Amino acid sequence: MPDRTERRLRxxxxxxxxxxxxxxxxxxxxxxxxxxxxxxxxxxxxxxxxHNAWLEELGADAVPTYHASxxxxxxxxxxxxxxxxxxxxxxxxxxxxxxxxxxRDVVTEKPMTTDVPRCQxxxxxxxxxxxxxxxxxxxxxxxLHERVRQVLADGEIGEVGxxxxxxxxxxxxxxxxxxxxxxxxxNSGGLMVHKASHHFDLVNWWLGAAPVEVFAYGRLFxxxxxxxxxxxxxxxERAYGAPEAAGDPFAINLAANPRLRALYLDAxxxxxxxxxxxxxxxxxxxxxxxxxxxxxxxxxxxxxxxTAYAPWEGYRVMFSGSKGRLELEVVESDxxxxxxxxxxxxxxxxxxxxxxxxxxxxxTVRPFWEQPRQVPVTGYTRAGxxxxxxxxxxxxxxxxxxxxxxxxxxxxxxxxxxxxxAANRSFETGQPVKVxxxxxxx
Numbered sequence: 001m002p003d004r005t006e007r008r009l010r011x012x013x014x015x016x017x018x019x020x021x022x023x024x025x026x027x028x029x030x031x032x033x034x035x036x037x038x039x040x041x042x043x044x045x046x047x048x049x050x051h052n053a054w055l056e057e058l059g060a061d062a063v064p065t066y067h068a069s070x071x072x073x074x075x076x077x078x079x080x081x082x083x084x085x086x087x088x089x090x091x092x093x094x095x096x097x098x099x100x101x102x103x104r105d106v107v108t109e110k111p112m113t114t115d116v117p118r119c120q121x122x123x124x125x126x127x128x129x130x131x132x133x134x135x136x137x138x139x140x141x142x143x144l145h146e147r148v149r150q151v152l153a154d155g156e157i158g159e160v161g162x163x164x165x166x167x168x169x170x171x172x173x174x175x176x177x178x179x180x181x182x183x184x185x186x187n188s189g190g191l192m193v194h195k196a197s198h199h200f201d202l203v204n205w206w207l208g209a210a211p212v213e214v215f216a217y218g219r220l221f222x223x224x225x226x227x228x229x230x231x232x233x234x235x236x237e238r239a240y241g242a243p244e245a246a247g248d249p250f251a252i253n254l255a256a257n258p259r260l261r262a263l264y265l266d267a268x269x270x271x272x273x274x275x276x277x278x279x280x281x282x283x284x285x286x287x288x289x290x291x292x293x294x295x296x297x298x299x300x301x302x303x304x305x306x307t308a309y310a311p312w313e314g315y316r317v318m319f320s321g322s323k324g325r326l327e328l329e330v331v332e333s334d335x336x337x338x339x340x341x342x343x344x345x346x347x348x349x350x351x352x353x354x355x356x357x358x359x360x361x362x363x364t365v366r367p368f369w370e371q372p373r374q375v376p377v378t379g380y381t382r383a384g385x386x387x388x389x390x391x392x393x394x395x396x397x398x399x400x401x402x403x404x405x406x407x408x409x410x411x412x413x414x415x416x417x418x419x420x421x422a423a424n425r426s427f428e429t430g431q432p433v434k435v436x437x438x439x440x441x442x
Contacts, residue, residue, distance in 0.1 A: 008032075008033070008034060008035055008036045009034065009035045009036070009081045009082060009397075010035075010036055010038045010078065010079055010080050010081045010082075011027060011035055011036065011037055011038065011080070011081065011082050011083070011084055011397075012037075012038055012039040012040070012041065012074060012075065012078060012080040012082075012083050012084070013037065013039070013040055013041070013083075013084040013086060014040075014041040014042065014068065014071060014083060014084070014085055014086070014087055014095050015041075015042060015085060015086040015087025015088070015091075015095075015109075016040050016042045016044070016047040016048050016050070016051045016086075016263075017047065017086065017087075017263060018259075018260075018263060019086045019109055020051065020084075020086040021051075021054075022389055022393070023084050023086065023107075023393070024037060024051060024054075024055070025058070026389075026390075026393035026396075026397055027397055028055060028058055028060045029058060030390070030393060030394070030397070030398065031393070031394070031397040031398040034397060034398055034399050035397040035398075037055075037060075037063055038063055038064070038078045038079075038080065039063050039064050039065070039066060039074055039078045039080065040052070040063055040064075040065045040066070041065070041066045041067070041068050041070070041071045041074055042065075042067075042068055042087075043067065043068045043270075043271055044267050044270045044271050044273075045065065045067070045270060046262075046266055046267035046269075046270055047263050047264075047267050048065040049065070050259075050262035050263050050266075050267070052065070053262070054259075064078060068087075071095060071098060072098050072102065075098075075099065075102045075104060076102070080104055081104065081105070082099075082104055082105045082106065082107065083095065083096075083099040083104055083105075083106050083107070084106075084107050084108075085099075085106060085107070085108040085109060086108075086109045088181055088187055088188075089111055089113065089114050089187060089188050089189060089193070089194060090113075090114050090118075090186060090187050090188070090189075092108055092109075092111075092112060092113045092114075092118070092122075093113045093118040093119075093121050093122050096108055096112075096113075096122050096125070096133060097121055097122060097125045099131075100122075100125040100126060100128075100129045100131045100133070101125060101128075101129060103129070103131065104131065105131050105132045105133070105134070106131070106132070106133045106134070107133075107134045107136060107396060108133060108134070108135055108136065108413075109136050110135055110136055110137055110197050110198060110201070110413070110416070111135075111189060111193050111194055111197040111413070111416070111417055111420075112133070112135050112197075112410065112413030112414065112416075112417060113189075113413075113417070114186075114187075114188060114189035114193055114194075115189065115421065116421060116438050116439050119413075119414050119417055119421075119439060120439060122410055122413075122414075123410060123411075123414060123441070126410045132409070132410075133409065133410035133413065134396065134407055134408065134409065135201075135408040135409070135410070135412060135413035135416075136392065136396075136408075137197075137198060137201045137202075137408040137412070137413075137416070138385050138388040138389055138392045139198050139199075139201070139202055139385060139388060140201070140202065140205055140388070140392075140406040140408065141385075141387075141388035141389075141391040141392040141395075141406055142380070142385055142386035142387065142388040143377050143378065143379040143380040143386060143387055143388075143391075144328060144330065144361055144363060144377050144380050144386055145202060145206075145386075145388075146404060146406070147363060147375060147377045148206055148317070148319075148326065148328055148363065149205065149206050149404070151326055151363075151365065151375060152206055152207075152319065152326065155323070156323070156324070156326070156365055156367070157319060157320075157321030157322070157323050157324040157325060157326050157365065157367070158321040158322030158323030158324070159321055159322045160207060160298070160300050160319050160320070160321045161299075161300060161301075161320050161321060161322065162300060162301045162302070162303070162319075162320045163203060163206075163207070163300060163301070163302040163303070163317065163318070163319055163320075164302070164303050164304075164316070164317070164318040164320075165199060165203065165302060165303070165304045165305075165315070165316070165317050165318075166304075166305050166307075166315060166316045166317075167195075167196070167199055167304075167305070167306050167307070167315040168307050168310035168312060168313055168314055168315065169195070169306070169307065169308045169309075169310060169313060170310050170311060170312055170313040170333060170335075170336050171249070171250070171309055171310070171311065171336055171341070172313075172336045172340060172341055172342075172343065172344075173313055173344075174288065174307075174308035174309050174310065175223070175250050175279050175308075175309075176252070176344060177191060177194070177195070177286070177308065178223040178224065178277075178279035178284055178286075178288070178308075179252060179275065179276055179277045179278075179279055180275055180277070181273070182194055182286065183223075183224075183277070183283065183284045183285070183286055184283070184284075184285050184286070185285045185286050185424075186285070188286065189417075189420065189421070189424070190218075190285075190286040190287055190420075190424060191286055191287060191288070191290065191306060191308060192216075192218065192287070192290060192292075192306075192419075192420035192421075192423045192424050193417060193420040193421065193424070195306065196290075196292075196304070196306055196419070196420050196423075197413075197416040197417055197419075197420055198416075199304065199306075199315075200304075200415075200416045200417075200419040200420060201408065201412060201413075201415070201416035203296075203302055203419075204412070204415050204416060205406075205408075205412075206319075207296055207298055207300055208298070209296040209297045209298040209300065210296065210297045210415050210418075210435075210441070211294050211295070211296055211297075211415065211418055211419045211422065211435050212294075212295045212296060212297055212434070212435055212436075213294070213295045213422075213432055213433065213434050213435065214292060214293070214294045214295075214419055214422035214423050214426055214432065214433050214435065215292075215293045215294075215426050215431075215432040215433070216290065216291060216292040216293070216422075216423035216424075216426040216427055217290070217291045217426075217427065218287035218289065218290040218291070218423065218424075218427040219287055219288075219289055220284060220286070220287050220288055220289075221288055221289045221309075222288050222289070222308070222309035223279045223280060223284055223288050223308070223309065224279075224280060224281070224282065224283075224284030224288075225280065225281065225282040225283075225284070226284075227280055228280055232250065232280065233278075233280035234248050234251075234278070234280070236278050237277070237278060237281055238274045238276050238277050238278060239251040239252055239253065239254070239276040239277075239278070240253075240254055240255060240265060240274075240276055245278075248342070249338070249341035249342060250278075250279045250280070250341075250342070251276065251278070251342055252275070252276045252342050252343075252344070253276075253342060254275060254276050257344075260275065260344075263275075264276075287427065288307075288308040288309055289306075289307055289308070289309075290304075290305065290306045290423065290427075291303075291304070291305050292304040292305070292419070292423050294419055294422075311335055311336065312331060312333060312334050312335050312336075313331075313332040313333045313336075314329075314330045314331040314332045314333075314359070315328075315329075315330050316328065316329050316330075323367060323368060324365065324366050324367035324368050324370075325365075325366040326363075326364070326365055326366075327362075327363070327364045327366065328361075328362075328363050328364075329361070329362045329363075329364075330359075330360075330361045330362075331358070331359045331360050331361070332359050333357040333358070333359055334357060334358045334359060335357060336357070337357055340357065361377070361380060361386075362374065363375040363377055379391075392406070395407065411441060411442075414439065414441050415441060418435045418438060418439060418441070419435075421438055421439075422434075422435050422438060425438070
C-alpha cells in the first residue's frame, strides 16, 4: 500500500456491485482518519448512485462518479493515491494495469484475474512500474486460519506430508454463483478460480510453498440445463416477473431486498445485467463439482474437493505430518432453512428464522502417542468471514501492523490462481498439468 503521511490517503473504487460494500463501509465508518473514498467508477450509473445514496445514509458525503471509460482521467482529476478494484473478474487486469502505469497502487478483490495472459500482464506491469498490488485474500485474516499457520510453523505436527481440503457450498450460497455473471467461465474463470483461489492461497500460505503440478476432474452435475434430470428445475429464464419462480427455493427475489433492487433490478435498463437468472437455465459454462490433486514445491501433496450443491456449508482441512495431524473443521451453517433458501448468504434474518441454522468450529492437534487436544482460538466470530474482514481492512486502511505477513502481493495472487488455472486445463485435457508450463513466477 502507499506510504502513509499525515494526510489521508485518497482511494477510488471501480466496480460498484455488492462486493464493493465492505470496502466502502470500512473507509467511511471504520478508518475515516487515515483514508478517504474520493470517487466511484463503473459502467452503470444507477449502481454508483445507489452507493452514493447509502453513503448519505451513513452520514457521509456522496463522491464524484465516472463512467469506466473515464477511469484513467479520474485518477488525476481526483488526485487518487490508490485504487480499489471490485469489478467483474475478467476486467480486473484492465483497471489494475492502468492504475499501475499511472503510478498508483492497487487493492483488488480476489481472484486477481481469470486467465494466464491477464495474469502475465499484471505481473509485467508490477515489474515495469515498481508499484504494488494487494490481493484481498481475507481468509488469511480469519483467526482460525492464523492459528493453523502458527501451529504448523511451530512444528507441532512436524513436516507436512499431505493436506486434505474439502469445501462445501450449500444450496443457498452455491446456487448464487449460477444466477449471476459467475456462471460464465469467460467472466469468472469458474469456481476453481473465483472461489477456490481463496483456498489455494491459504494452502500456499500455510505451507510456505508453491504449486508444481495439478491433476483434476470437474463437471457440471447439479445446476444448469444438465441438472434438470434431478427434478428441481422450473421453466423460467429469470425470477423477476415469473409466476413459475414463486416458491422456488433456488430463486432470488430482487424486488424484496431494497439493496439488491437498487444495485441490480433498478439498474438493468443501463446494461441489461440480470442478477436473478434461473440456476437451471441453459448457458452455464462453469463446473459445480471439482476434484483436484496437487503437488507442492516442498514435496507435500493436496487432495481438494469443492461441491457447490451441499445441504450444509463449511469446510474441513486435515494436515498429516511427521509428528501427527492437525484438523480444522468449520460448520458455517448446518443446513439451509426453508425460510432462507432464496436469501443470500449472510442476509439478515429475524426472530426464529435466524436461530434455526447453527454452526461451530474446532481445531484439533493429534500428536503421535498422545491424547488429541483442542487448540484455543480467540477472536473468531461467525460474522464477516470469521472476523477476517475487519482485521484485513484495519491493516489496509487503518495503518495497523501485520506481524504475520498476511498481506498478499501480486505474486501471491498469481500463485493462488495457478492451481485453479492448471485444474481448468486438466479438466479440458484429462492430463496432469505442470504449473511452470502455464506461467513462470520469479
